[in-house]
Amino acid sequence: MKNQPFAVALLWVLAVVGVVAVVVGSPRRQTSKPLRIAHNGVHAPYNLRDKKGRLLFYNFRSVEPGMLYRGSGFPVNAALKVGGVLHPAPAAFADGRVFNFMRAKRIRRVVSLEPSERFYAEKGYFDFWSRRSGYDIEVVSWPVEGRLAYNRSAQGGLRAATWFIEMMRDRKRSDGAVYLHDYSGKDSVGVIAAAYEMWRNRGRANDPDLWRQVMERYLVSNTLIARDREAARLAPRNNGCAVRGAAPLWVCPPLLETTRRDLQIIAQL
Numbered sequence: 001m002k003n004q005p006f007a008v009a010l011l012w013v014l015a016v017v018g019v020v021a022v023v024v025g026s027p028r029r030q031t032s033k034p035l036r037i038a039h040n041g042v043h044a045p046y047n048l049r050d051k052k053g054r055l056l057f058y059n060f061r062s063v064e065p066g067m068l069y070r071g072s073g074f075p076v077n078a079a080l081k082v083g084g085v086l087h088p089a090p091a092a093f094a095d096g097r098v099f100n101f102m103r104a105k106r107i108r109r110v111v112s113l114e115p116s117e118r119f120y121a122e123k124g125y126f127d128f129w130s131r132r133s134g135y136d137i138e139v140v141s142w143p144v145e146g147r148l149a150y151n152r153s154a155q156g157g158l159r160a161a162t163w164f165i166e167m168m169r170d171r172k173r174s175d176g177a178v179y180l181h182d183y184s185g186k187d188s189v190g191v192i193a194a195a196y197e198m199w200r201n202r203g204r205a206n207d208p209d210l211w212r213q214v215m216e217r218y219l220v221s222n223t224l225i226a227r228d229r230e231a232a233r234l235a236p237r238n239n240g241c242a243v244r245g246a247a248p249l250w251v252c253p254p255l256l257e258t259t260r261r262d263l264q265i266i267a268q269l
Helices: 004-024 027-031 096-106 116-133 158-167 188-200 207-218 218-226 229-234 252-256 260-266
Strands: 056-057 062-064 068-072 078-082 084-091 107-110 138-141 178-180
Touching: 004 138, 056 096, 056 229, 062 188, 068 188, 084 116, 084 229, 096 107, 096 116, 107 116, 116 138, 116 158, 158 188, 158 260, 178 188, 188 252, 207 218, 207 252
Parallel strands: 068 178, 107 138, 107 178
Antiparallel strands: 062 068, 078 084
């Protein structure tokens, strides 16, 4: 019952939010159009390589075009020598291709769910290219423990989902888009994207149809990762999701299904 305090606190938050919503309404909900989630959100390219063929990121797609995109972080497949010591660093340090790709999407904020040591390397990359180009991309850290992606704990994906929706509530298109990523763009990102899709479309579709579409978009990671041999090697598979002897999948319905009730509650925020 270690999650009971969080559940109680969340219910109190929802009660307060509900009262406020009745009084002042939710500008984001009133002015925004329904989020179209019948499409899988995939627009080429869904992965990106540098001039040397190194994979820079993968599993990229839109959640809400012009507002929110999701995908992987930088695979650590290069090293920089600093003070005579080799340090792991994103392959993207080789050039500005990732930065230019994000800029073309009008992304102004990157939200990293990865551990702090990977966050600082990534922040250094975006800070460097922001100064060089004059186009600012902010990097925000909200670490989620990988094994807790579907968990309510303080370091879990469900807690991160509540924070993320609060961050997005008042964000306008003029503020620029957000890029949300974890290591492989599938687990913690999958939970948060599902929460966002349910929050944006609450009351605009019946619950079974909405959940079916959310689940279908969550499972797109299996297709995109499988298309790229290097991404398939890098992304952790879920060994508990094999079907009749088939190879394990990267994400599977039972994982997200365990969060369904919590996501329905979070969608009330």
